[in-house]
Amino acid sequence: MNLEKTVILSSDLHEWFSKTKPKTKWGHWSYDPKTFYLTYKHFYPVDLTTKNTNSDLLNLIFQLNTKDNGNWDSDCVSDLVKAIDDIFYPQANCCSSGENKKFNAIKLCEKYNKKLKEK
Numbered sequence: 001m002n003l004e005k006t007v008i009l010s011s012d013l014h015e016w017f018s019k020t021k022p023k024t025k026w027g028h029w030s031y032d033p034k035t036f037y038l039t040y041k042h043f044y045p046v047d048l049t050t051k052n053t054n055s056d057l058l059n060l061i062f063q064l065n066t067k068d069n070g071n072w073d074s075d076c077v078s079d080l081v082k083a084i085d086d087i088f089y090p091q092a093n094c095c096s097s098g099e100n101k102k103f104n105a106i107k108l109c110e111k112y113n114k115k116l117k118e119k
Contacts (some may be wrong), residue, residue: 022115023086027079030056031087033116038083040076048087055097057084085114086110 024031028041036079038046061084065077088094088108094101 012049013040022112024116026083026086028073029079029083031083032111033113035105038080038087040080041071043071048109050105051088052103054090054100057088057090057094 024033029038031038033077036048038048051060053076061077061081062070064080067076084090088105089101092101093108
């Protein structure tokens with residue numbers, strides 16, 4: 001059996017990510033490109049325009065990680081992280097090499113919306 005491995009060099013990551021089809025759903029999370037809201041199961045809206053720092057993003061993640069009242073499934077937080085990763089692309093825009101970067105959530109959402117329209 002001949003198995004081929006695909007190696008993506010870090011310099012090629014941005015190009016590889018830009019070729020992946022953008023989404024509007026991650027598990028029970030859905031993104032509304034008109035309002036810039038991520039909503040969980042139609043009852044927990046998150047206004048992404050207010051998430052302009054790494055602290056804002058982490059606060060949201062850890063806040064939801066403590067929820068356990070039957071309304072949240074086991075993939076709630078991991079799906080949220082995937083959504084934030086797709087929309088904000090934090091490794092490039094928020095915290096490259098572990099360094100805090102200034103970013104504008106509205107601009108990042110607008111950039112993601114462009115990708116949605118292109119694909």
